[in-house]
Amino acid sequence: MRSKFKNVLSVVFITFIILAIPHGADAASYKAQKGDSFWLIANKFNVTLANLQIANNRTGYLLYAGEIINVPNSVSDENKKLMAKLVHAEAKGEPYAGKVAVATVVLNRVDHKDFPNSIRGVIYENVKGHYAFSPVENGAINEGYHAEDMQAVNEAIAYKGQGSQSLYFYNPKTAQSDWISSRETTVTIGNHRFAK
Incomplete structure (x- = not known):
């Protein structure tokens, strides 16, 4: 019951944030x-x-x-499925709003000059022998996804270009890089801190 209330509260919160922002130029x-x-x-x-x-x-x-x-903007079914797999692997057990935010990070990276310009390119980006997302590195991205993960991807696509322009996310309790904690925090949702 308590977790249902938290999920409803998260959805209401993210909906309020998104509706308060004017529709983006994308x-x-x-x-x-x-x-x-x-x-x-x-x-x-x-x-x-x-x-x-x-x-x-x-x-x-x-x-x-x-x-x-x-x-x-339209996104192919293949890319949506790939994003949903990443969302599932990265945000398993996180609130729905956090899943939307993870999908949004992927879309923000596609639009940013410092990252590959495709969804597949962003998800499979390899820098100095390491993938940008740990589920790609450890194979967890291949475990599939649930309907809620795809719903989060669809919501992120629908609101593309809006929000805090987060390019990164991490769990401050498990992050091993001092660099990531130096980034400007945009929002914290569940166990993830989002940054740009």
Whole structure:
């Protein structure tokens, strides 16, 4: 019961944070035409209906001609699955908000000049013989994922470009690098500290 309350509280907290931030420039804008629907627009831009609704803070299907719709960038199913596997391996046992934040770190790195410019490139980045993410190094990324992990990935994609621009995350209790603790902390969620 207590953990359910914490999970609900985490979701409410991250939803409040995300909704308080204006929609980012990474979403394309589309002017709805007569006869358009969220479903048609989602298919036209190859994004999920859920992500399109999340990006526009909508739960229903009502749409008006002339309305400006934010269209999140699309991500292939293969890359979503890879991200969900990383989220599962890195954030197992963490609150849902922490899972979204881990997926967001991957997307932020793709957009940052200091990292590879693809999801696969970011996840499998190898610097001086070591992978950027320990689950890639130890093989835990191959263990699969759960529905909640994929949901977190979809939410991160829908809100891409918003938030604290975190590029790193670590557990301060287990981190072995002094360098990582020197980074500017953006938020702490569960056992993970996020930084840029």
